Each structure stands twice: as C-alpha cells, then as structure tokens.
Amino acid sequence: MSENGTAEAIDGDVRTRLMRAAELLLASSADGRISTREICSRAGVTAPTLYHHFKDKDALLDAVVLEGFNTYLARKRAVAWSGDVFEDFRAGWDMHVSFACEHPAHYRLMFGNPQADQTTPAAVVARDEVARQVAAWGADGHLKVPVEVATQTMSAAAVGVALHLVAQRADSTHPISTNVRDTIAQALFHNEGDDAAVGVSRPARLLLDALPPGPLEPLRPTEVALLREWLESLADQSG
Incomplete structure (x- = not known):
C-alpha cells in the first residue's frame, strides 16, 4: 500500500473510532448528553484530532445520525412484504422498534428530539417511503381515517x-x-370482514382523500364545505 493509502486508512480508522466512541457514550448516557472530552478520551485521541475529522461535536453527531438512517433504511428495505395490510403494518412496526432497541444511541439521535429538523438525505427518503406506503393503503381503501392522520398516528405511536x-x-418483544x-x-x-368497510364508508373516505385542499370548481366554498362534512360523516360511520 502507498503512503497515501496508509494515511487514508489511518484517518478512516480514527474517524470510525470517534463515531463508535460517541455512539457508546450516548447509549450509556441517562440524558443523552456527552462532552467532546469524553468522546476523545473514549476514542483515545486528542481534541485537535477530533476537529481534524469533524468541524465540531455536532458535526460528529450528524455523521452518526446519517449512519443510523442508512442502517435503518437497509433494514426497512429487507422486510418481506406480504401484501396483507395488517401483516405488513406489523412487520414494519416490529422492524422499527427492533432497530431502536438494537441501536439505542443511533435511535435517540434520529428520533429523540421532536424539534430536530431531520434533513439528511436518508431521513428524507425514510419519511417519503412511509408516506408513499400509507398513501397506497389509502388508495386501496384500507384506511378508516385520512392518509395524513394515519401517517402521523403511526409515526407518533411507533416513535x-x-x-x-x-x-x-x-x-423489542415487550x-x-x-x-x-x-x-x-x-x-x-378496515377489517375485510367488516360490513361497514364494504359499504359507503370506504368509498367516502377515498373520495375525501382525493379532494384538493383548496377550491373545487364549479362548487361554491359553502358547497365544498358541506360536501366535506357529508363525506366525513359517511367515512366515519361504524355501521
């Protein structure tokens, strides 16, 4: 190996050690707070070495978050989907919770701060994939509630x-x-055996989800509001 290759390997190893040190410290921290000094001590390097590889501690944690989302996406895409809405929802949920329990430090960084703006490419891809899946379930008439409500409910509950x-x-089996x-x-x-699911409830929900958020020509605003009210009543009926 050339001298440049050796230097790159050493740099890569140090970068990995810093990320693993941060991950382990986070996993053992009660409040999720760790210091630069603790990270450097755990990795066996000095502070200037950390700043050589990362702009600051936040940049190091961002790298750990990105790694976590990439691992999460790989796990998600490895799930075998059956085509049954209940089975697929359970499989996706179990994968999500298992990942959290197996990678607690990554998970805390990824989902532990509700105000965090998770804009890493992998995070955006993960959110988009969930949104597309729920929208597909809605389009197939499986949802009792609007797509947006279902998406937010699933996310809030799972996290x-x-x-x-x-x-x-x-x-994760708790x-x-x-x-x-x-x-x-x-x-x-909807349960496939539920009579309400095959009556007017399901098509009403489909039509309600398909309505645009703004004006609906040629109806007047009051007529659109009344249409939405009727559709919501039909979609929410239990029998």
Whole structure:
C-alpha cells in the first residue's frame, strides 16, 4: 500500500473510532448528553484530532445520525412484504422498534428530539417511503381515517413506544409494543370482514382523500364545505 493509502486508512480508522466512541457514550448516557472530552478520551485521541475529522461535536453527531438512517433504511428495505395490510403494518412496526432497541444511541439521535429538523438525505427518503406506503393503503381503501392522520398516528405511536423501550432498556418483544401496535392497526385499518368497510364508508373516505385542499370548481366554498362534512360523516360511520 502507498503512503497515501496508509494515511487514508489511518484517518478512516480514527474517524470510525470517534463515531463508535460517541455512539457508546450516548447509549450509556441517562440524558443523552456527552462532552467532546469524553468522546476523545473514549476514542483515545486528542481534541485537535477530533476537529481534524469533524468541524465540531455536532458535526460528529450528524455523521452518526446519517449512519443510523442508512442502517435503518437497509433494514426497512429487507422486510418481506406480504401484501396483507395488517401483516405488513406489523412487520414494519416490529422492524422499527427492533432497530431502536438494537441501536439505542443511533435511535435517540434520529428520533429523540421532536424539534430536530431531520434533513439528511436518508431521513428524507425514510419519511417519503412511509408516506408513499400509507398513501397506497389509502388508495386501496384500507384506511378508516385520512392518509395524513394515519401517517402521523403511526409515526407518533411507533416513535413513542420505541423511545420508551430504549429508555427502559427493554427488548423489542415487550408487550407494550405489540399491544400498541395492534391497537393502532385496529384503529386505522378496515377489517375485510367488516360490513361497514364494504359499504359507503370506504368509498367516502377515498373520495375525501382525493379532494384538493383548496377550491373545487364549479362548487361554491359553502358547497365544498358541506360536501366535506357529508363525506366525513359517511367515512366515519361504524355501521
């Protein structure tokens, strides 16, 4: 190997050590706060070495977040989808919670701050894939609620459960995960054997989701509001 190649290998190794040190410290931290000094000590380097590889501690943590999202996407895309809405929802949920329990430090950085603007490319891809999947379920008439409501409900519930299990250092098979998962599924999806699902409820929901958010020519605004009200009443009926 050339001298340049050797130097690159050493630099790569140090960068990896810094990321692993940050990850391990975060996993063992009660509040998710770690210092530059702790990271350097754990990695066996000095502060100038950290700043040689990363602009600052936040840049180091950003790199850990990006790595986490890439790993998450790989796990998500490896899930075998059956075509059954309930089974696929459970499989996606279980993958999400398992990832959190197996990678607590990554998960805290990725989802632990509700105000964080997760704009890394992998994060955007992950959100878009979820949105497309839920929209497809809505288009097929599987949802009892609007697509946006279903998407936000799934996300809030899964992240909330995952963060709770991470904080408790619990396993992903904990009953709280399966209980919330199945409760959410029953709340969001029509059962194929449910008579209400094959009556006017499902087509009303489909039409409501298809309506544009603004004006709807040639109807007047008051007529559009009334149409939405009627469709919501039909879509929400339980029998």
